[in-house]
Amino acid sequence: MPGAIYAEGLVKTFGDVTALDGVDLDVPEGTVLGLLGPNGAGKTTTVRVLTTLLQPDRGTAVVAGIDVLKHPNEVRRSIGLSGQFAAVDEYLTGRENLQMVGQLYQLNGKAAKARAGELLDRFNLADAADRPAKTYSGGMRRRLDLAAALVVSPPVMFMDEPTTGLDPRNRQQLWEVIQELVAGGTTLLLTTQYLEEADRLAHDICVVDHGKVIARGSSDQLKARTGGERVEVVVHQSDQIAPARDVLAGFGKGEVAIEEHTRRLTVPVTGGAKLLAEVIRELDTRGVEIDDIGLRRPTLDDVFISLTGHAAEAPPEEDDEGVDATPETRKEAAK
Ligand SMILES: Nc1ncnc2c1ncn2[C@@H]1O[C@H](COP(=O)(O)OP(=O)(O)O)[C@@H](O)[C@H]1O
Numbered sequence: 071m072p073g074a075i076y077a078e079g080l081v082k083t084f085g086d087v088t089a090l091d092g093v094d095l096d097v098p099e100g101t102v103l104g105l106l107g108p109n110g111a112g113k114t115t116t117v118r119v120l121t122t123l124l125q126p127d128r129g130t131a132v133v134a135g136i137d138v139l140k141h142p143n144e145v146r147r148s149i150g151l152s153g154q155f156a157a158v159d160e161y162l163t164g165r166e167n168l169q170m171v172g173q174l175y176q177l178n179g180k181a182a183k184a185r186a187g188e189l190l191d192r193f194n195l196a197d198a199a200d201r202p203a204k205t206y207s208g209g210m211r212r213r214l215d216l217a218a219a220l221v222v223s224p225p226v227m228f229m230d231e232p233t234t235g236l237d238p239r240n241r242q243q244l245w246e247v248i249q250e251l252v253a254g255g256t257t258l259l260l261t262t263q264y265l266e267e268a269d270r271l272a273h274d275i276c277v278v279d280h281g282k283v284i285a286r287g288s289s290d291q292l293k294a295r296t297g298g299e300r301v302e303v304v305v306h307q308s309d310q311i312a313p314a315r316d317v318l319a320g321f322g323k324g325e326v327a328i329e330e331h332t333r334r335l336t337v338p339v340t341g342g343a344k345l346l347a348e349v350i351r352e353l354d355t356r357g358v359e360i361d362d363i364g365l366r367r368p369t370l371d372d373v374f375i376s377l378t379g380h381a382a383e384a385p386p387e388e389d390d391e392g393v394d395a396t397p398e399t400r401k402e403a404a405k
């Protein structure tokens with residue numbers, strides 16, 4: 071049985087740009103799929119197709135059991151999307167905005183009020199709750215928009231880069247809200263440029279590039295595929311690089327990489343912690359003084375680099391004092 075979000079062979083071109091080049095997805099109910107990819111990979115286009123905002127040229131999509139192309143209105147009733155459906159009214163306060171969304175979704179007045187208060191707290195908007203939204207900074211608007219998408223928990227949620235531009239504290243809080251949402255049974259498709267976010271929240275990850283899914287699996291599976299463990303040593307003095315290299319070459323399963331200016335040597339290994347202990351003993355026997363040594367497993371960053379050929383870009387963080395509420399950043403936040 072297909073999952074709560076299912077897509078097969080999605081193709082979308084804009085003029086001569088192929089935004090989607092045959093995307094397949096299958097997200098089991100109650101799980102989180104992280105869609106990871108560099109800028110322009112096709113993440114937003116995928117989300118727009120799945121949420122009925124854009125017609126694909128080819129392919130099929132089924133969300134919450136409903137055919138996206140045949141019954142878009144029914145799909146819309148079963149999904150939540152941050153940043154799109156939840157339009158913030160500039161002239162209402164943060165609290166009024168959230169209460170209004172609650173009432174639109176048929177919560178009674180008391181329940182809508184309670185939910186609004188809860189979300190204002192969780193998104194650190196309590197102090198600004200009774201100010202009109204037009205006085206909010208870019209970061210605050212973004213948080214209000216996310217809160218609005220979370221007033222009710224639809225069976226399927228889409229979040230397109232929900233924490234881009236949020237500071238670490240607000241990001242952390244959103245992660246907690248997302249985890250609760252998923253614990254309550256919601257299926258979530260999340261796009262992100264923060265690999266840590268995918269690592270932490272996503273059951274499965276799809277890496278997309280040039281409109282294609284180029285890898286999929288759990289974070290651990292992707293890391294294992296990228297390559298095994300490495301021993302990393304930082305020696306105390308430059309003249310110890312050579313003897314340390316000899317030691318590592320004896321234990322390693324590949325070439326010893328040396329970074330002269332940081333006195334750091336790295337070598338691929340198998341054997342884990344036991345091997346590490348042997349390396350330390352041998353370095354000691356040879357009189358090599360070390361500043362640091364460790365067993366390093368590949369991170370999701372390593373996975374991303376090895377798959378796409380470049381590092382994920384870390385987008386700028388919000389400045390909550392309102393300095394970021396320029397038309398430029400608002401446009402960014404609205405994307
Ligand atoms: N409405 C559009 N018109 C023209 N090109 C578009 C449009 N939307 C997206 N694209 C192009 O499609 C590609 C994928 O874009 P997008 O899905 O926004 O990527 P991502 O969200 O991964 O950064 C990009 O090359 C982008 O420029």
Ligand SMILES: [Mg+2]
Pocket residue numbers: 113114115230
């Ligand atoms: Mg995008």
